[in-house]
Amino acid sequence: MLRHLIIKEIQEIITNTRSLFVLLICILLIPLGLYVSSKEYEQNRAAYKDAKQMYEERNKDNKGMEFVAEGYIPPSPLSIFSSGLSVYLPNKITTDSRGVWHEENDYGINNPVALLFGKIDFYFIITIILSLLAFMVTFNSISGEKENGTLRLIVANAVPRWKIIFAKIAGSYTVFLISFLVGVISGLVLLALTTSVPILSVSYLIPFLVIMMISLLFLFILFNIGILLSIKTRNSGASITASLLVWVLIAIIIPKVSPMIAQIIYPIKTEEVVNKQKAMKRDEIRAESDRTSGELMKSIMSERGMNAEKLDFFNMGDDPNVKAALVEYDGMIVDVKRKYDEMEINAIGIIEKDYHNQQLVQQNISKNISRISPIGCYTYLISDLTNTGLIELSNIEYNARQFSSFTESEFYSKLRKYYKEYHIGFNVSKGIFGKVDWNSIHVPTLNTYNYPTMISSLGANWIDLLFICFYSIFFFAVSVFQFIKYDVR
Amino acid sequence: MLQAIDLTKRYEDQQLALDALNLEIKEGEIFFLLGANGAGKTTTINLFLNFIEPTGGRALINGIDVTKEPLESKKYVSYVSENVMLYGNFTARQNLDFFAKLGGKTNLTRDDYYMRMREVGLQEEAFEKKLKTFSKGMRQKVGLTIAIIKDAPNILLDEPTAGLDPKAAAELLQILVNLKRQGKSILMCTHDIFRAKNIADRVGIMKEGRLVMVRTREEFMEDDLEKIYMNYMQEMVIEKV
Numbered sequence: 001m002l003r004h005l006i007i008k009e010i011q012e013i014i015t016n017t018r019s020l021f022v023l024l025i026c027i028l029l030i031p032l033g034l035y036v037s038s039k040e041y042e043q044n045r046a047a048y049k050d051a052k053q054m055y056e057e058r059n060k061d062n063k064g065m066e067f068v069a070e071g072y073i074p075p076s077p078l079s080i081f082s083s084g085l086s087v088y089l090p091n092k093i094t095t096d097s098r099g100v101w102h103e104e105n106d107y108g109i110n111n112p113v114a115l116l117f118g119k120i121d122f123y124f125i126i127t128i129i130l131s132l133l134a135f136m137v138t139f140n141s142i143s144g145e146k147e148n149g150t151l152r153l154i155v156a157n158a159v160p161r162w163k164i165i166f167a168k169i170a171g172s173y174t175v176f177l178i179s180f181l182v183g184v185i186s187g188l189v190l191l192a193l194t195t196s197v198p199i200l201s202v203s204y205l206i207p208f209l210v211i212m213m214i215s216l217l218f219l220f221i222l223f224n225i226g227i228l229l230s231i232k233t234r235n236s237g238a239s240i241t242a243s244l245l246v247w248v249l250i251a252i253i254i255p256k257v258s259p260m261i262a263q264i265i266y267p268i269k270t271e272e273v274v275n276k277q278k279a280m281k282r283d284e285i286r287a288e289s290d291r292t293s294g295e296l297m298k299s300i301m302s303e304r305g306m307n308a309e310k311l312d313f314f315n316m317g318d319d320p321n322v323k324a325a326l327v328e329y330d331g332m333i334v335d336v337k338r339k340y341d342e343m344e345i346n347a348i349g350i351i352e353k354d355y356h357n358q359q360l361v362q363q364n365i366s367k368n369i370s371r372i373s374p375i376g377c378y379t380y381l382i383s384d385l386t387n388t389g390l391i392e393l394s395n396i397e398y399n400a401r402q403f404s405s406f407t408e409s410e411f412y413s414k415l416r417k418y419y420k421e422y423h424i425g426f427n428v429s430k431g432i433f434g435k436v437d438w439n440s441i442h443v444p445t446l447n448t449y450n451y452p453t454m455i456s457s458l459g460a461n462w463i464d465l466l467f468i469c470f471y472s473i474f475f476f477a478v479s480v481f482q483f484i485k486y487d488v489r
Numbered sequence: 490m491l492q493a494i495d496l497t498k499r500y501e502d503q504q505l506a507l508d509a510l511n512l513e514i515k516e517g518e519i520f521f522l523l524g525a526n527g528a529g530k531t532t533t534i535n536l537f538l539n540f541i542e543p544t545g546g547r548a549l550i551n552g553i554d555v556t557k558e559p560l561e562s563k564k565y566v567s568y569v570s571e572n573v574m575l576y577g578n579f580t581a582r583q584n585l586d587f588f589a590k591l592g593g594k595t596n597l598t599r600d601d602y603y604m605r606m607r608e609v610g611l612q613e614e615a616f617e618k619k620l621k622t623f624s625k626g627m628r629q630k631v632g633l634t635i636a637i638i639k640d641a642p643n644i645l646l647d648e649p650t651a652g653l654d655p656k657a658a659a660e661l662l663q664i665l666v667n668l669k670r671q672g673k674s675i676l677m678c679t680h681d682i683f684r685a686k687n688i689a690d691r692v693g694i695m696k697e698g699r700l701v702m703v704r705t706r707e708e709f710m711e712d713d714l715e716k717i718y719m720n721y722m723q724e725m726v727i728e729k730v
Contacts, residue, residue, distance in 0.1 A: 004590040008576075015578035148574035153635065156538050156568035157591040158560040488540055 002163045009171025013137070019175050022133050026183030029129060033120045034187035037080035038195040044075040048091065051106070052445065059443045065097045065415055071403040071446025073396070076387035077197050077204055081211055082123035084388025087115065090396055093446065095404040097412045098341040100348075103396055122187075123382055126215050127375050130180065131222050131251055135243040137176060138226030140236040141168050146488060147235055155488045165227070165483040169476065173223050177216065184212065207454045211385055214465075217472050218378045224475035225250075231482045254373035262366035268358040274351065281347045289340035293333060300325050300332075334416075363390065374471045377464040384457040391460050395452050407444040414441050490515055491537065491566075491643050491674050495546035498532050498698075506532040508698040509546060514691075516642065519665060519675040521685035523718055524695035530678035532698075534645050537676070538568060550643055564593065567641040571648040573632030577621030581606060581631050584620055585638060592639035605634050610660050626657030633664055644668060646677040650684060662688050682718050686710075694721050 013019045052072045059067065071093040079086055090103030118124065142165075145151040154164060191197055199208055226243060233239040294308075301308035304325050367390075370376030383389030458465060491514040498507040507529045514520045522530045535541045536548045539559040548555045553562040575584045585602045589595075606616055609630045620628060629649055636644055646665075650658040658681070665675055666688050679685065685692050692709055694702040694717070701721060704712065 001591070004587065008587045011583070012576055012578065148576075149570050149572055150575060152538075152540065152570055153568065153573075153575075153588060153632075154591060155540065156563060156566070157588070157639075158563040158593070159591055160560065489535060 001159060002167060005159070005163060005167030006171045006174075009167050010175055013172055013175040018137055019179070022137060022176060023179040023182065025129060025133060026179040027186055029120065029125050030122065030180075030183030031187035031190045033122050033125050034080055035190055035194065037083065037119070037121045038191050038197045040083075041075055041077060041080050041197055042195060044091075048072050048074050051092070056443060056445060062443070063411075063415065063441055065412065067411075068094050068096050069403070069407040069411065069444040070094050071400075071444075071449075073399070073446070073449050076451055077199055078207055078211075078386040079388050080191075080197055080199065080386075081121065081208075082382050082386040082388055083119050083121050084123070084383035084386060085390070085392065086388045089388065089392055093396070093400040093403050095400070095407050097416075098345060099404055099408055100345060101400045101404045103400060123379070123386075126218065126382075127378060128251060130219060131375065132247055134176065134219055134222040135226045135229075135247050137172055138223055139230055139239040139243040141172060141227055142230040142483065142486070143233050143239045144230075144236050151488045161484045161486070162480055165480050169223060169227055169479065172227075173220060176219065176223065180216075180219065207385055210454060210458070211382060214378065214381055214385075214468060217468050218374060221374045221468070221471045221475055224472070224479050228475060228479045228482060231479060231486055250373040251375050255370050255376055255379065258370035258376070259366045261369050262362050266358075266362045266365050268362055269355065271355075274355045278348050278351050281351060282344055285340055285344045285347060289337065292336055292340070296332060296336060297329055300329050371464065371467055374468065377467040377471070380464045381458075381461045381468065384452070384461055385454065387451045387457075389457075391452055391457060395450070399446070399449055402450075403444070403446050411441060411444045490549075490551055491520075491645075491676055492549040492552075493533065493536075493546065494549070496533070496536055496543055496548050497545035498529075498536060498541065499544045505698050507536065507543075510698075510700055512693065512700065514643075514674045514676050516674055517669055517672045518690045519669050519677065519688055521689040521692045522676065522678045522695060523680065523682060523685060523692060524678075525680075525722060527697075528695040529698040530695055531647055533695075534568075534647050534676070534678060537566065537645055538563070565641050566643045566645060567592075567636035567639045569629075569632050569636050569644065569646045569649045571651050572625070573628045575620050575628060575631060578619060580617045580619055581611065581623070581634075582616050584631060585634055588635040589638045592635075592641070594638055594640070597638070602634075602638075605638055606631070609634050609637070609664055626653050629653060629657070629661060633661060637664075637668065642672070643674045644676070646675065646679075648679055649677065650679060650681050658684065682715055686714055694718060696721055 055070050055072065073089075073091050073093065075086070075091075088105065090105045092104040092106055093101055094104060095101040140147075142151070145154075155161070188200065191199060198204060225246065229242045229246060230239045233242050298308040304321055306321065306325065367376070367380065370379075380389060384391045387395075452460070491512070493510045493512040496507060496510040496512075497505075499505050510529070510533060512520070512533075522533065524530050532541070536543050537550065537555060539548075539555045539562070542556060550562040551565040553565070555562040576587070579587070582599065582602045585605070586597070589597050589602075603613075603616055607613070611627065611630050611634070615623065615627060620631065623631070633649070636646075644665075650661060653661065662684055665677070669675060669688075669690075677689075686709070689709075690706050692704050692714065693700050702717065704714070704717075709717070
């Protein structure tokens with residue numbers, strides 16, 4: 001009985017032009033989206049390699065304390081599924097001798113029009129196009145049968161109602177699933193033939209399959225919502241209106257309004273204000289550092305019977321006393337400068353941490369509100385699985401710290417050791433280079449950038465995964481329950 | 490056999506749609522239920538098919554209470570509705586095949602379907618045509634074929650001749666006569682008093698949820714059924730005024 005119902009459902013859907021439209025959209029858009037994203041990935045990959053190579057060549061002899069190390073971030077192959085925050089994510093980490101690191105984005109915008117309209121990537125196709133098509137396929141699945149009178153004829157037979165609704169969901173979802181999988185397989189074939197994206201390699205195959213599973217589960221939720229709306233409305237006209245309204249709500253309004261609500265509930269300072277705070281703190285510490293340096297100079301000079309305030313530093317000639325005082329000053333000022341640098345880093349770090357915590361609170365409020373919509377949960381999961389989501393922001397910080405400490409231990413600390421040993425001061429161009437083994441110091445490069453593993457991405461988004469599973473079961477159960485009580489007249 | 494025992498339905502808005510209906514339709518009997526719109530005819534059918542739950546009384550199909558054993562009772566009843574749309578993108582045969590399987594007839598062949606369609610007067614060239622190209626009369630015939638194929642001992646028809654041309658209506662009624670001869674119990678709700686006179690064994694008139702009159706064929710052939718029916722209708726209009 002169930003088999004007959006499912007077969008009839010599949011037959012009914014495939015004889016409908018809507019299913020042909022779904023198939024066409026899947027076959028055209030999914031491969032197109034994957035292809036365009038892959039080409040962009042390849043461009044970014046090539047740009048990454050060039051930038052890294054140029055940096056290494058340009059700086060192979062640049063070994064001074066003023067040197068700023070650069071670490072280039074390779075693009076993730078999984079980003080072809082969801083561009084997420086990639087346009088805004090840094091592609092370069094810089095770090096200096098004080099251990100201060102920055103994130104930079106040199107990608108630039110190739111085609112601003114593409115940004116203006118938004119990219120058609122796999123994520124967009126699922127959340128906007130296929131979600132809408134899921135509603136278009138299901139909107140009259142029950143209300144249409146009621147209008148045609150076929151539902152009364154079916155229910156007039158000895159068929160349990162759960163079988164009827166189960167067949168409805170299974171049949172329509174199967175047809176949609178086949179169209180979707182045909183689109184994905186076509187896309188993969190196209191990628192294999194025309195690009196070098198290693199998406200089917202061992203390391204990316206499992207994340208790819210997980211992304212597919214989550215996408216199928218997400219579409220299943222939308223199918224059940226569509227069928228539920230069809231049950232709750234009296235005719236096809238009302239069904240399509242309700243479906244469109246619900247789609248606008250879950251695909252556009254909830255995800256876009258949630259950050260605004262979070263801003264109202266938990267307002268935080270703008271980045272500009274925080275930067276001003278940081279600049280003021282920096283100026284304060286630097287002024288203190290200058291004052292301390294001056295006092296140090298005064299005390300060294302007075303110890304040698306000189307008055308620093310009356311000295312003319314530009315016309316000192318070859319006074320050995322002054323020279324000895326300056327060498328002593330150079331030796332001692334390194335530690336003083338270092339102390340104030342550390343103070344500055346700590347003070348700035350506190351301001352940044354405080355701001356970061358506030359941002360996290362606001363972000364979490366925003367995330368929790370947007371989770372009302374399955375699209376919210378799907379977005380967080382997919383963007384993080386494809387290394388273009390919110391986790392990547394903190395992951396870049398983690399990698400930047402790693403790179404900074406690597407640079408410090410392998411580059412700056414070695415240089416600092418030589419400086420201290422030979423008292424050569426900061427002006428290395430006048431130093432005693434002949435005594436330093438420069439070959440033991442290599443220009444630091446970011447050779448290994450660690451993207452979060454699939455397990456850690458899933459772990460960080462366990463609540464979204466839970467919500468996706470919950471929504472799947474919830475809307476399926478509600479649809480079945482509502483249909484059992486449904487008035488077929 | 491179809492039985493209604495004190496069958497009552499009061500809707501949520503407290504409207505009494507059916508008031509203690511008592512009715513028994515025996516094997517090989519055609520019972521016509523006449524009445525104005527809202528008299529309770531379709532409610533009766535809906536209760537027999539368990540589309541709605543009664544607020545009182547019982548509806549029995551072959552002695553099975555439709556509320557207590559809805560699935561079991563539906564094995565013994567076929568249904569033809571007023572406006573059979575069916576699946577427009579399916580052919581007549583595909584529609585028959587689907588509903589036959591739902592009715593438990595899983596072994597029927599293409600020839601069996603063709604034979605049944607010939608019996609109801611469908612033209613050969615229509616068998617494999619999509620139903621969306623069919624006229625209303627042709628669709629009704631397919632709907633009736635679905636009921637016939639199920640081969641249930643009881644048939645419920647809700648205004649099956651509404652909107653049909655006289656020829657198509659006459660053909661449909663002839664099929665009902667044939668089914669009666671096979672021993673089927675047939676309950677047909679209609680406004681069509683002239684068809685009732687032609688083939689009904691008994692006629693009941695419903696008014697505001699109550700079965701106000703039942704006449705056997707002999708009785709209504711002696712009396713003027715049209716006059717009786719019109720009197721009831723007029724009474725109702727006067728009461729309303």
